[in-house]
Amino acid sequence: MATAESEQMAAIVATFAPLMKQQGFRKRRHCFNRTMDSGLVHVANFWQHPKEPAAWTEVSGLRERRYGTFRLDFGVYVPEIKRGGSPRSDWINDYNCHLRRTAGQLEGAQHDMWLPIDDPESVEHTQRSLEEFGFPWLARFASHDAVLDEFHRYGAVGIGMSPAGGLDIADMLIALGRQQEARSVLEGYVSRSVLKSHGQYLSDYLRDRGHPDLVDRIQTHEPTPS
Structure with missing residues (x-):
């Protein structure tokens, strides 16, 4: 059953649908995909905060009730990177992306x-986030070479990317047949100390x-x- 908040969220997304289409994005509910000529997929997601459980207790300054709010997330999906698995369909969600940033991160919020x-x-804030931060950030990653x-x-x-993103970059290069460049990335990766818990995985990799x-x-x- 639709709530007032979900209807308001849908209306906000609908407001930006023409702008997103103009930028080459396709829409599915609150998420937008744009497939680049390189095969990379750009993602913009209007993420509505879920409703807190009935027994959930708000603690001022530590745990605040956020139902009725939303944030804007951006991501880049690189199909050659498969270390963490592959999407279940052709549609790419923000959690499938290998490069991820929230609007707040791009704007320098703490x-x-x-x-x-x-x-x-x-x-108005969302419009500014898209045009001044989100779209320019995504534009930096139009191709594998740009990444x-x-x-x-x-x-x-x-x-x-994650701290182990160098392994994903190496996998991307291997999939593209650029073995020597992948080797160079991996040499750089092992030149820095890693957590002991990551050591065995890295050896196997x-x-x-x-x-x-x-x-x-x-x-x-x-x-x-800590």
């Missing part, structure tokens, strides 16, 4: 930026990808006490 669904200013260039410039975490000689270069460390 915390997730949740916008009230019933506030008219949220529409590789940005990875070399900013590192995996800097472009919205390197052997599986045909680089067993790099296993001896792995350096590990224990996590820093």
